[in-house]
Amino acid sequence: MNFRQILLLCVAILLPVGTWWSLGALPRLVPEPIPYSGGTSYPASPLSFQRINVGPEPVGLPRITNVQILDFDGDGHPDILACDSARSCLSLFTRNADGSWQEKILIEDLAAPAHVTVADMNGDGEQDLLISILGNLLPDDGVIGRVELHEQVNGGFVRHVILNDVRRVADVQAGDLDGDGDLDLAVAVFGYVRGSVLWLENRGDLKFRDHELLNAPGTIHVPIVDLDHDGDLDIAAIVSQDEEELWAFENLGQGEFQPRRLWFTVNYDLGSAGLVASDLDQDGDIDLIVPAGDNLEDLDSYPQPYHGCYWFENKGDWTFSPRRISNLGGTYAAATGDLDGDGDLDVVLVSMTNARDRPETASLVWLENDGNSQFRTWQIDSQPIHLVTVAVGDLNGDGRDDIVAGGLNLQKPFQRMGRVSAWINQPAEDAL
C-alpha cells in the first residue's frame, strides 16, 4: 500500500467513528419550540395575606364543596362551616386562642353535600342547617338528590328529609317568599341532563309543598333577594350545563312567580360556576355576580379566554347589564367584602383550573374596587390549587376582612392541594 491508500483507509475508518463520537456534541440548529402558555397570573397584591391551614393537615384528596364564615355557636366569634364530600360530613371550625382552628364534625352521613344554609326554620331561636345533597359529586342524572334539614335540638341535630325524589341538589336558600311570616325555600336541582328550580312553601311543622319554577338542568345557586325593590323576595338562578342562562323569578305575591330570563349566551362552554347577589356598586339595588370557569366535563381542564367574573349590574326594571370584571382562568367562586377597608365592595375570586403546569398562575385573587366600579386584579396566591368555594369575613376580629377557601381535588395535578385554607389580612405595615 502507498501513502495515499493508507491515508484514504484511515479516513474511511475515522470518518464514521468520528461522526458517531461527535453526534452528542453537535449543536442543535432548530430552536426548541416553546409551548403555548395559557393561564392567568397578576401583579402581587398590595395587601398582604398570611395563608394558614384551617383544621388538621389535609390527607388524601380533599373535596370541600362549600365554606362559609359565620358565628354559628353564638359565642361572638366567627366560625367556619365546611361541606366535605370526601368525608360525607359537615364540619365546624372554631378558632383557638393561639389562632389555630379546631374541627368538629357537626353532621355525618351526608352523601356528597354541596351547600349548607343556616337558618332558624322553626322559629325556636336555634340555628338549623339546610343541606343540599347531590348524592354523587360526579356527573349523574339519577334521582339521588335531597334537601335535608338538620334541626338543632338541645345541642344536637335531628334529621328531616324535607325534599326527596329529585335529582342532584346543589343549593337551597331560605326566605319568606309568600309573606306569611315563616321561611320558605328555593332549591337548585342541578341534576345533569335534567334538573329544575323549585320553591318549597313552608306549611308548618317542617312540612313543605314543592312548586316547580323552571325545568332545566344545571342550576347551581338560587339566592333569594329583592331584585326589583318592591319589598318582596325574588329568586335568582344561574343555569349552567349547556344552557348558560341567568334567570330571575319575580315574586308576584300569593306564592306566584313570573319567570324572567335575564341573560343568556350561545357560548355553551362559558362554565358558569355560581351566583352571588350583592350590591356591588352600592347604589341601593342588588346586582348579580357570576364566576365562570367550570370545565369539568373534560378529563383535563384548561383555562379559557371567556373565563372570569361577570358582574350583572342591576339597572332597574329587570334590566341587568353584563360586564366582565376579571379574566381569571378557571374561576369557580366569588365573594364580596371590603378587603382594603376603603368603604366599597371588592370581589374575591378562586380558580379551580388555571394552567397548573405553571406554578405561578393564580388560584386566589381579589378585585380592588376603585370606588367607581372599576376593578383591578391582584394576585394573592397560586396555591393551594383546585379551589372551588370562597367566603370573606373577619376571622380574627381585627376589623379587616379575611378569606377562606376550600379545595376540590378531582383533576390532575394532585399536588399543592389543600382542604380548608384561610388568608389572614395583615396590617398595612406588613404589606408588600
Added chain:
Amino acid sequence: MPRFTVILLIVVLLEAIACGTVMVRKMFRVEPLLPPVHWDDPLLEKELSGVAERARTGNSKAWQTWGEALLGQGFYHYSEIAFRQALKLDPRNHEARFGLAFCLDHMGRMEESVHEYGQLAALRTRGEIFEKLGTDSQYALGCNLLREEKAAEAEQAFRQIADDPRAKYQIAKLQIRSGQAEKAQVDDLPFSQESLFLQYRAALALNRNAEAIQAADQLERATKRILLHFNTDYVRPFYAQYGLERIIQDYNQLIFSKNMDRLRETLDKIFVQVRHLRSPYAKLALQSMLDVELQRKNAEQLRNLVQQLRDFGEMDADMLQFEGAAAAEDGNLQQAATLWQRANAMSPNIQLSLKLAEYYESQHNTRERDKALAESLLLGALGQYRQNKLEPAHELLKKSLDSSSSNPRTWFYLGETLRVLGAREKALEAYQQCLNLNSNDGRAITRLRQMKLKSL
C-alpha cells in the same frame, strides 16, 4: 490510478455523504418535548419517554402517536407541538390535523382551531377523508363559533352537515333562543332527552303549554341521548393507553375471570406503586380490594381496608355497607343493621333494603320488614319507570303497596304509571291517595290539575 485507490475514494465519498446526512439530520432534528412536571403516576414518565423516543426517530405517524399520548394526559400545549411536527412530515396526516385542531380548541384558541377544522371539513366535501372525521370537524367548527358567540356563522356551519343529529339540535336550539321557535324543526330530531328538552322549550316559547307539559313528562322517562360533545370519547382511549390507567383497564377485563386471588394480586401491585402518594389510584385500589374481599367474605380484611380509606380521608355509603358486611360475617347482625341503615339513609339501594328486610325478618319485626321490602320494590319500580318500562314498573309498584301502602311516593308513581298506560281514572285515584298520605306533594297536586285541564 490503482483500482484499490479508486475503491477507497468511492468508499470515503459515500461515507462522507452518509455521515454528513446523519449530522445534518441530528442538527435539524426536532426533539419531542416531555412536559417538565412532577408526574402523579409513577409509571407514566418512563412509558411516555418510550413513545417520545419513537417519535424522535420516527415518521409522521410516530409524532401523531406522541401527540395523542400527551393529549391523553391533558398537555394540550405540548401535544400541539407534536401534531404540528407530524403535519410537517406529512401534511396529509388528517388525524394529526384533527388532533391539532382539538388541542387548539381546548386551549381556547378558537380562531386557529376553526382554521384547522375547516381544512378537514373542506376535504369532507370533496370526499377525500373519512366521513366521520370530516363531519366531526365541521361540527367542532360550528361549536367553536358558538364559543365565540358568532351565532349566525355557527348556524351556517351546522347547516353544512344538516343531516347530523347534533347539528340539527344546535340549529333548532339557536332558532328557539333567537325567537324563531316556530321555525325550529324539533320533530326531525331523533327521540332523545335532548330533543324532548328542545320540544319543551319550543312549546313554552310558542305559549303551547299543553305541549310543553307533555314534552316535560316524556323527558322524565327518556333514556336515549344525542352525544353533543365528543371530547371525552376522543381523548379517553389515549388516556387509557399509558400508566396506571392502562393497568386499571387490564384489571377491569380481569374482573370477568372472577379469580379473586389474581384480582387481589393485581390490585396489590397497583397499590404498592401509589400507597405513599395522594393519588386517586390509591383510593381506587382500596375500593376495588373491598369488592374482592367481600366476595371472599374476609371480615378482617374488609375492616382493615375501610380503615385505610378512612385514613386516606374518605367516608361514604359504600364503606358503611362494607363495614356492615364485615360485622355480618362476624355474626354481629345488630351492628351490621345499624351500619346498613346509615348507608341506606345516605344512598338508598335495592340490595341494602333487601338486607335490612332479612335482618328485620330475623328479629321478627314484620312491620319494618315490610317497609324495607316495600322500599326495595319501589326502587326497582322506579328503575323500570325511568327506562319507560311501564308494565314492569306497574307490577313492582303494586307489589310494593302490598307490602306497605303508607308511602305516598309509591302512590304517586303508581299514578304516573297508570296515567301513561291510559288508565286515567285509576291514575287520578292513585294521585289522590298520595295526597291523602301527604297533602303537600306538589307534583301530585300539579298532576291532578293538569289532568283535569286535559293537558295530560
